[in-house]
Amino acid sequence: MMTNKLYHFAATLILGFLFSATAAVAQQAAGTLWSVDFVRTKDGQYENYLKTVEKNWAVARREMQQQEHIISYKVLAVPPDSLKEWNVMLMTEYASQKDIDEQEKYFQTIFADKKIFPSGLFTIAGLKSADLREIKFSKVFRMSPDAK
Numbered sequence: 001m002m003t004n005k006l007y008h009f010a011a012t013l014i015l016g017f018l019f020s021a022t023a024a025v026a027q028q029a030a031g032t033l034w035s036v037d038f039v040r041t042k043d044g045q046y047e048n049y050l051k052t053v054e055k056n057w058a059v060a061r062r063e064m065q066q067q068e069h070i071i072s073y074k075v076l077a078v079p080p081d082s083l084k085e086w087n088v089m090l091m092t093e094y095a096s097q098k099d100i101d102e103q104e105k106y107f108q109t110i111f112a113d114k115k116i117f118p119s120g121l122f123t124i125a126g127l128k129s130a131d132l133r134e135i136k137f138s139k140v141f142r143m144s145p146d147a148k
Contacts (some may be wrong), residue, residue: 029095031143032071038086038136046080048124049132054083056129060110068092069106086136
């Protein structure tokens with residue numbers, strides 16, 4: 001009787017492990033997720049905004065990458081007069097939806113960390129990043145597993 005219970009317990013553990021491993025492989029096979037913000041800089045603030053991206057946004061993402069909360073990140077920009085709708089794309093690659101759902105918690109911790117931002121977030125003449133741009137829209141894209 002005890003052997004039978006042990007057998008069922010072991011079988012349950014093995015099936016649970018296999019199910020978890022299968023789900024993880026399926027998620028990886030489905031591709032990573034990219035959270036993309038399409039940003040329009042305010043008139044005359046293009047260079048200033050990119051500076052705040054470099055000093056705040058990119059620094060936070062480097063830290064997130066070191067902590068393994070994100071996979072990668074990119075900033076794509078075109079000259080301010082090239083497109084009317086947006087001129088900067090901020091892209092962050094995540095392994096899972098869970099990582100996206102928890103991103104704000106991670107970012108708040110990083111932005112408050114005095115080792116990373118000893119003087120607080122970088123501003124230009126007292127203007128924060130949000131004062132220099134408008135996020136036109138945001139989208140989450142799934143990377144095709146076949147893409148390189």
